[in-house]
Every structure is written in C-alpha cells, then in structure tokens.
Amino acid sequence: MIKRYVRKLMQKFGYDIVKTSNDEYGKEFKSVSSDNRFDFYNTPIGNYYLPKETYSDVVANSIRIGNVFDEAILNIAKPYIKEGSIILDIGANYGQMAIEYSKLGKDVTVYAFEAQKLVFEILQKNIEANRANNVKPFYNAVYDVDNIQFNFPVPDLVKFSSYGSYGLDLKSQSGIPVTSITIDSINFDRPISFMKMT
Numbered sequence: 001m002i003k004r005y006v007r008k009l010m011q012k013f014g015y016d017i018v019k020t021s022n023d024e025y026g027k028e029f030k031s032v033s034s035d036n037r038f039d040f041y042n043t044p045i046g047n048y049y050l051p052k053e054t055y056s057d058v059v060a061n062s063i064r065i066g067n068v069f070d071e072a073i074l075n076i077a078k079p080y081i082k083e084g085s086i087i088l089d090i091g092a093n094y095g096q097m098a099i100e101y102s103k104l105g106k107d108v109t110v111y112a113f114e115a116q117k118l119v120f121e122i123l124q125k126n127i128e129a130n131r132a133n134n135v136k137p138f139y140n141a142v143y144d145v146d147n148i149q150f151n152f153p154v155p156d157l158v159k160f161s162s163y164g165s166y167g168l169d170l171k172s173q174s175g176i177p178v179t180s181i182t183i184d185s186i187n188f189d190r191p192i193s194f195m196k197m198t
Helices: 002-012 058-064 071-077 096-101 117-129
Strands: 038-043 046-051 086-090 109-114 135-139 149-152 176-181 192-197
Touching: 038 058, 038 117, 046 058, 046 096, 046 117, 071 096, 071 192, 086 096, 096 109, 096 117, 096 192, 109 117, 117 135
Parallel strands: 086 109, 086 192, 109 135
Antiparallel strands: 038 046, 149 176
C-alpha cells in the first residue's frame, strides 16, 4: 500500500518508479549489436544503443522497454517548439530526448551537447540508428567560457549505477578531457524555441 502511495505521488510530479535489477529488462527488443561495447534495442519508439551491463540505470531501462524517460519534460516542450526553430539539449545523455524533440516540429534542428565521452559515442550512434539527421551532436561541456579543458570523471558504476549520475567537476585534475563551449559562440541561423539542461 505504501509503495502504491509513493508511486502515485511521484507520478503526480512527472516521475515514475522503474524496476532495474533484472538483466533481462527489455529482452523482447534486444537485437545483435554491431559494437561489442553496447547492446542494441529496436523498441517501438526507436532504435537505441545502450551500455552493456547497466541494468540499474533507470534512463537506459526506460529506453530498453520502449518508454520515454523524461516524458513530462517532452510534454512541456511540445507547445513551445516552433516550425523552423532550434532546440538545445544540454546534457543529451543517450540522445532519446534529442531524437524525440527532432520529431516535434517541421524543419527543426536539435543541438545536442554531451560532455561524457562514452555517452557521447552512444548519442552519435543513436542519432544515426534513428536517422535523426536534424540532430547535431557536440562533444563539449557547455560553460560560460570557450575552449577551457576540463576533466570529466571516470564513472564508478558501483557507486552510482547510471552514467547520467555523473557531472562535470570543474576542479578535477583527473578524468577524460573535454573542451568547453559557450552557447553564444555558436552562430545560430534561426531562433531557439526550447532549451533543456541537465
């Protein structure tokens, strides 16, 4: 009874509880991957590469079963995204939201930024797998100064089981190098109608 109450309360605020302990999660959509680092899922809402052995990653598990992880945010975005505009997805993760945004308006372009190297590689593969040619990926950390090199921490998936649990530590002396970019440094040829930051 308490579980149902907590779940209803979370759903009221746009969240849900997803069971993540089973490595068979999404097995009905799992296909052979062309890259041995990732699993491939052909789901009802798109084709997605996801990191192997991340069965406690709530974002990946939502995608594995064909759900939109941030559906509440997607619904908020819908009325704002205008034909011929640009959408910014800062912290694009595996790219599901960028791909979904790319379907929301005629002649829209999505700029998808990801600062974690492996996750960026997955983002690129997912853009290609979904033929989302109007999504432009950027391997950069969005910051208020251009061309600064930061070190993104190497994820400890035992400590936090989701790649999305990690963020940029501006003072880190170790990790995987990533260069900063400012939004103002990009020459947009059209208006920006929506921006998501995580």
